[in-house]
Amino acid sequence: MEEKKFCYKYPHPAVTTDCVVFGFDGRELKVLLIERGVDPYKGCWAFPGGFLNMDENATQGALRELAEETGLKLEHIKEFGTFSDVNRDPRERVISIAFYALAKKSDVKGGDDAAKAQWFALNEVPRLAFDHDYMLRKAMQKLKEDIHFEPIGFDLLGENFTMPELQRLYEAILGVHFDRRNFYKKMLQTGILDEVEKPEDERPAFFGEHCEMRSMDIGALFGGATKETRHSCPTPHLDDDSRRKKGTRFSFNKKRYDQFKEDNNFRLEF
Amino acid sequence: MEEKKFCYKYPHPAVTTDCVVFGFDGRELKVLLIERGVDPYKGCWAFPGGFLNMDENATQGALRELAEETGLKLEHIKEFGTFSDVNRDPRERVISIAFYALAKKSDVKGGDDAAKAQWFALNEVPRLAFDHDYMLRKAMQKLKEDIHFEPIGFDLLGENFTMPELQRLYEAILGVHFDRRNFYKKMLQTGILDEVEKPEDERPAFFGEHCEMRSMDIGALFGGATKETRHSCPTPHLDDDSRRKKGTRFSFNKKRYDQFKEDNNFRLEF
């Protein structure tokens, strides 16, 4: 038997943190799991987490464990509940403080650093260790609630993104479908998105040489007509059009976000 | 030195629960505090709470402590966060799982059972022990958020109540003022309120003997005119009017509430 040298007058539970990390691959919401290498639940999948050190608070502990076990170095995690049922861990009385986090797509690749960490689509999550199935449901629930009030969705996407990508993300989280036009409108009117100027070298070459007359678009029903229109217009007002190649990209306005945080008035009704 | 007989291989923090109990006296929101009888913070006020036993989960522990320290026997409390800063308790590393609760006015009196428990109006709360000042702010914040999505306000009122009472409660919690007509409208259209039939013996005597013609109310500008009107009408359709004596009372429709819980679609925008 190991030496037990930390003694107390009254029994103390152990305290762990667990972190439910959500990621997004452009289609589906995913969660990051690690395969347990030791008993109990050896070989089972579970959320990254572990015992809290005595010199760190719960948030610090959760971030540390996350980095240790998955390589993910995040800044923002959100506590969503504690799990304290008496027999939730067969070893001893363990109370877990649970967080959820959102990781950008680019960070998802970084997750591979950790040998046993892997992303799972939400509908492919295996049976998890401990009460982590329940924990996942609770995390999803909280995420769904929070997304109405905090523009957290952006943490799941890269530096910039298209509106349909953002819409798919919201649809994946909330499990509903939105009308595209209404989604555009609502997102834009929050003022939290900046339209990204597409760099010159990503534009197709001919956009520097041709233009279309806006007023003629209505009549231009077929490709042939469109081509004709292009050549018939010598005036270059192409900036409006060049931006429209292959999906307008947006970036997330951090300044506006902080303003929302401060005023606590972000709200996205769906 | 006391014997320390509970030993672990690794250090364990102590775990406590704390409960922020809100009450309402018809005017102001109050919180229930207990005066600490022992160090640390002896003589200071703090929220009821204490160390978690090993055979109970956090909710059970919080309810037990609440009953022990204040005499309050509640059923529903809501976890709103954990407090885990390293030095938040001078004795040892203590992590607190915090709940808030709502107590009916009638229960408020029951609080006197416990010698050192006392209700404080929110703006008269003294400096609290530990990090309980911070805890109170967090609890308030959570209550304000939650009240939009759960009809929890009703837990603070008695069996039945008038609309102005309910309005005052919401105003006290949210710290704003509502237009009376709009408040009525919104509350009634949630469908969560049932109008309470006033028992016969609470009606003024003459309501069993007189009636008014609805259509004549417009012309009845003064008391004299009203009295005349009463005597001029022999037809008894008094149910409409009898209910209007001294404040229409409403009760909270539990069935509708459960429905909201299930469908998760209660929402009260202000």
Added chain:
DNA sequence: GCAAAAGTGTTCTTCGTACACCCATGA
């Protein structure tokens, strides 16, 4: 060229908000 996805405006309805007067009660 064909199918799939991106981009765009308008109308209708719903809901929130602002607002004023009468009646009942109790001091």
Added chain:
DNA sequence: TCATGGGTGTACGAAGAACACTTTTGC
């Protein structure tokens, strides 16, 4: 009788929801 508080309806504006067609792209 007077002051306070309870009870009621309407009109306006903002925002959500429903809806179709054109352009672009990638296969």
